[in-house]
Every structure is written in structure tokens, then in C-alpha cells.
Amino acid sequence: MFVNFFHELKNAGMPVSLREYLTLLEAMDAEVIDREVEDFYYLSRSALVKDEKNLDKFDQVFGTVFKGLESLGEGDVSEIPEDWLKALTEKFLTDEEKAEIEALGGWEKIMEELKKRLEEQEKRHEGGNKMIGTAGTSPFGAEGYNPEGVRIGQKEGRHGKAVKVWDKREYKNLDDSIELGTRNIKVALRRLRKWAREGAAEELDLDHTIKSTADRGYLDIKLIPERRNTIKTLLFFDVGGSMDPHIKVCEELFSAARTEFKNMEYFYFHNCLYEDLWKDNRRRHNEKMATWDVLHKYPSDYKVIIVGDASMSPYEITYAGGSVEHWNEEPGGVWLERLQQVYENVVWLNPVAERHWEYTPSIEIMRQILGDRMFPLTLDGLDRAMRELSR
Numbered sequence: 001m002f003v004n005f006f007h008e009l010k011n012a013g014m015p016v017s018l019r020e021y022l023t024l025l026e027a028m029d030a031e032v033i034d035r036e037v038e039d040f041y042y043l044s045r046s047a048l049v050k051d052e053k054n055l056d057k058f059d060q061v062f063g064t065v066f067k068g069l070e071s072l073g074e075g076d077v078s079e080i081p082e083d084w085l086k087a088l089t090e091k092f093l094t095d096e097e098k099a100e101i102e103a104l105g106g107w108e109k110i111m112e113e114l115k116k117r118l119e120e121q122e123k124r125h126e127g128g129n130k131m132i133g134t135a136g137t138s139p140f141g142a143e144g145y146n147p148e149g150v151r152i153g154q155k156e157g158r159h160g161k162a163v164k165v166w167d168k169r170e171y172k173n174l175d176d177s178i179e180l181g182t183r184n185i186k187v188a189l190r191r192l193r194k195w196a197r198e199g200a201a202e203e204l205d206l207d208h209t210i211k212s213t214a215d216r217g218y219l220d221i222k223l224i225p226e227r228r229n230t231i232k233t234l235l236f237f238d239v240g241g242s243m244d245p246h247i248k249v250c251e252e253l254f255s256a257a258r259t260e261f262k263n264m265e266y267f268y269f270h271n272c273l274y275e276d277l278w279k280d281n282r283r284r285h286n287e288k289m290a291t292w293d294v295l296h297k298y299p300s301d302y303k304v305i306i307v308g309d310a311s312m313s314p315y316e317i318t319y320a321g322g323s324v325e326h327w328n329e330e331p332g333g334v335w336l337e338r339l340q341q342v343y344e345n346v347v348w349l350n351p352v353a354e355r356h357w358e359y360t361p362s363i364e365i366m367r368q369i370l371g372d373r374m375f376p377l378t379l380d381g382l383d384r385a386m387r388e389l390s391r
Contacts, residue, residue: 002025005062005066012060014054014061020047023047024043028043041066044062189257190260191383232264232298232299232303233261234264234266234303234304234343236267236268237266238308238309239268241271243351250307268281269308275292295338295342305389306347307377309350311352313362314361318331340370346370347375348366348367348373348374348375349375349381373385
């Protein structure tokens with residue numbers, strides 16, 4: 001287990017040495033901590049992390065290697081992770097059996113039935129097809145299957161069928177220090193530039209200095225304002241849920257945008273724009289910013305880039321209350337229309353391969369709302385998106 005942990009840290013790009021690994025093992029042999037995973041986390045972090053910028057990488061690897069463990073046990077013996085045992089209770093159905101399970105029939109019906117279940121239910125249920133429970137075919141609960149329902153008490157999606165998620169979920173901020181794997185993405189972003197000389201004169205104007213010196217017969221230094229990219233951008237990043245597999249490419253884009261756009265502001269949202277946005281995913285439940293305030297604060301000359309997979313229940317875009325995380329008073333589509341009323345230049349970058357878009361209804365709805373200004377998050381897609389914003 002420990003050897004695998006060391007190799008996974010190396011594979012993640014962590015600068016850990018064999019000497020540091022041996023020091024960790026010596027500390028374990030000396031029993032400086034109890035064999036609790038939490039104690040081992042702090043010990044290994046102290047021994048293996050030399051720079052705080054690597055803390056996030058360390059946490060990701062540690063969470064993967066030791067997921068589900070509470071105690072390290074003795075020798076190679078370890079407890080079976082609880083989530084493995086829970087998975088055994090999940091209901092596995094054939095495609096034919098799934099086809100026989102009927103959906104309730106729309107958003108209003110689902111919400112009406114959920115209200116009834118909450119009023120009727122008095123105990124835990126498992127394996128059923130009606131009440132809120134686990135491992136069944138009920139539209140409400142976890143670890144089961146239903147073509148259209150509300151997911152309650154489950155860490156993450158398995159079938160992508162839930163129209164609402166009744167859980168509080170936490171997301172992490174994008175890391176803008178991630179370096180791009182290819183320079184071409186930065187080059188694509190550079191299409192969105194408009195140069196101007198603004199501000200104080202503090203840059204040497206060599207041509208005019210030479211001419212003025214020659215005319216006057218003595219050194220006459222001329223200065224001009226620095227040449228800057230005056231393009232102003234607003235970036236909106238979808239985070240969490242189905243966006244988790246796309247974190248790396250979004251971090252690369254975020255890092256590049258930080259470099260290329262000096263006048264840039266960014267905000268996070270989940271699935272679709274609603275009445276609130278936030279700047280810090282760790283405090284998103286307490287430090288939200290009203291979307292109206294953002295639309296009024298940043299002038300209409302900003303270029304807007306929305307980044308997300310647009311993969312969600314269509315109800316989130318078209319219905320009040322359709323958000324998977326909260327009760328939104330107005331449909332997400334209304335907020336997207338308002339955004340376009342304020343900003344003329346808006347594009348959506350989608351990390352999902354373009355060939356798959358037609359199979360996801362929410363993507364097609366979003367494309368219609370945006371006037372077909374959705375582009376794949378590829379080099380070609382970035383190039384086309386920047387050309388669109390430059391019009």
C-alpha cells in the first residue's frame with residue numbers, strides 16, 4: 001500500500017524523493033502516530049510535501065489511494081472500504097429491465113410525488129419501487145435505477161438520470177498555476193486581442209528618442225505608454241458533477257486566460273446560470289454574488305466566455321425549480337437570455353466532443369439559446385470561438 005502511494009505521488013508530478021519516503025517509514029516503525037488514516041495523512045504530508053503549491057496534488061493522490069479506509073491496520077491487512085460494501089447492495093438491471101421501468105412523467109409529477117413520499121414515509125426502505133430508499137427502482141433515493149428521479153443521499157451520479165440532486169455538494173477552485181500541455185491553446189486565445197497604449201508614459205520610444213536626439217544635438221529621451229491588450233473578458237466556469245472529468249482541461253484554459261487576458265474576471269456556477277454566482281468554491285454557500293450585480297457591474301464591452309459541458313436535465317434550463325441543487329425562482333434559460341441582452345459577444349466552450357452533442361437534449365437547447373455560438377474545447381474550437389468574439 002505504501003509503495004503504491006509513493007508511486008502515485010511520483011506519477012502525479014510530486015517532487016518526492018526516496019529519502020523522504022524512507023523517513024516516513026521510519027516514523028511509522030517508531031510508532032510516532034496511531035494507525036489512523038487521519039494521523040497518517042498529517043504525518044505523510046509533513047514528510048513528503050516541501051512546497052504548499054503541491055498540497056492539492058497530495059490531497060488528490062491521498063484521497064484516491066486511501067479512499068474508504070479508517071485504519072491502516074497491521075502489515076498488509078486492511079479493512080474493506082465501506083463504499084465497496086455499499087456497492088454490493090446496488091441494484092444491477094439488464095437493459096430490458098430498465099426499459100420496463102416507467103418514469104413518473106414530467107417535472108410537476110415528480111415534485112408532487114416527492115412531497116407525498118416525504119409526508120408518508122416513516123422508516124428506511126431498501127430495494128423498493130415507490131418510497132425514498134436505496135438499491136431499488138423508486139424515483140427517489142440512492143444506489144438504484146430510475147429513468148427520471150431525484151437523487152438523495154448518494155455521493156455521485158451513476159447513470160446520469162437524476163433531474164434533481166437533494167444533497168449539499170462541495171467543489172474545489174480551479175488551479176490557475178497549471179501550465180498548458182501545448183502552446184497552441186495560448187496561441188488560439190491570442191486571437192482575441194486589441195492593442196492600445198494607455199496609462200503613464202514609462203516605456204522607451206526608441207525611434208523618437210533617436211530622432212529628437214539628432215535634431216537637438218543632445219540626448220533627448222522620449223517615453224510612451226506601455227502597449228497593452230485592452231480586451232476585457234468575463235469567464236464563467238461550470239464546476240462539479242459531470243464537469244469533474246474535465247477539471248484538467250479547464251485548469252489549463254484558466255491558466256492560459258490568466259496569462260493572455262490582463263483585464264479578466266471569472267465566476268463559478270453549476271450546470272446553468274441562475275440568480276447567484278460565486279468566486280470561491282470553498283465558500284460558495286456563504287459568499288455568493290447576485291448575477292444581477294455582475295451584469296450591472298461589468299460594462300457591455302466585456303467579452304463573455306462560458307465553459308461547461310451543458311449536460312444536465314432539460315428542466316434546469318426551462319423550468320423554475322429545475323436546478324438540481326436549489327429551488328431557482330426562474331429558469332436558467334431566462335438568465336442566459338439576460339446575459340446576452342447585456343453582452344453582445346458571448347460564446348460557450350464545451351469540453352464534450354462535438355460529435356456527441358446531438359445525443360444530449362440539454363446541449364441542443366443551450367445551442368439554440370446561444371444562437372449556435374457553442375464551440376468544442378479543442379484547438380480548432382478555441383480558434384473559432386476567438387474569431388466569433390473578435391467580430
